[in-house]
Amino acid sequence: MHAGRRTTKWLWLWRSNPLRRHEDVLEAWLVLVVWTIIAVGGTLAGVVTAHAADSVFAQQRAERIPVAAVLVSDTTQPGAKSYYRALAKVSWTLPDGSSRTGNTLVDTGLKAGSHIVVYTDRQGELSTQPPSRSAADMEAAVLGTTAGLGVTGLALGAGALARVRLDRRRFRQWGSEWAMVGPKWGHKTG
Template sequence: MKKPLWRWRSNPLRRRVDVVEAWVVLAVWALVVVGGTVAGLVAAGAADEVLAHQREEREPVRAVLLVDVPTSTSGIGTESERTPATVAWTASDGSRRTGRTLVDTGTKAGSPVVVWQDRQGRLATRPPSAGAAAVEAGVLGAAAGCALAGAVFGAGAVVRWRLEQQRLGLWDREWTTVGPRWGHKTG
């Protein structure tokens, strides 16, 4: 049966390198668990805040399509295939604006389309819904947590490798001292 906390127990064969390695392992796992969780929560919160700001800042506006958009000829697309086209709309300050946005293929010039604009009246992408934003924030938070955990785990592996090299060097020096004593033949 394995004894708990064996790395810290007193043992005549335990070396300073072994104790350092034990503390490195403990620190790595603590940083992986706590640091990864904190990084994930912070990243998810920041992403959710940015996406909420986008939902507040952007508004839908009715626009008019200025050119005909041909039907898809690729044969690969679905009925909801979209392509860039020029549209015109009136910004919230009353100025007339034009820009390019994605519209359904097969739409005729003069057709009404809904576009999204920011507070300056520039075209913007549709902001994600609250549910989609929560999922996106969760994925980004999980990715940030995993990235930090991976970096810490990798750094810990490098430190443990260096400690192993040091341990092997110590064993080599000790064997150089003790080995010749065992070299005689019995007979």
């Protein structure tokens, strides 16, 4: 019986009540819809986004090929600031035997003629290194969480805006009803 009381209290906005207004019912449904959107929509957006990101990262790992390359220029420049990576010219050979050159970021401190690994796309053009499986999983999780939180934020914001509009409408109605009932309440003291 105690659980029945709690359920009745929780569902008070839907039961018959002479003091219940149309706006109260709208607000109850609004809260239900907002929380449903948060639970279902936020979860769905997060899962779909994480899955899509994971697919893109898997495709990048499949399409980008590691290729042995040779540095054409040094990565140390006299008088320059010491950075972790520097832009340098590299040369690599494609599987068909043709040779290509291009500029890419490589570790600093390497001399011309050093052997490095670069990544190319299927056309043999330089590309960035694809994310590792663990890095891709982490980034997909972050993107999925961000998408879920974005849907949650939008739902909460839209719900709050709708509740503000309902409150303004209730205040106007209370003001007009008080203007009609207030003078009938009798005498003034003093």
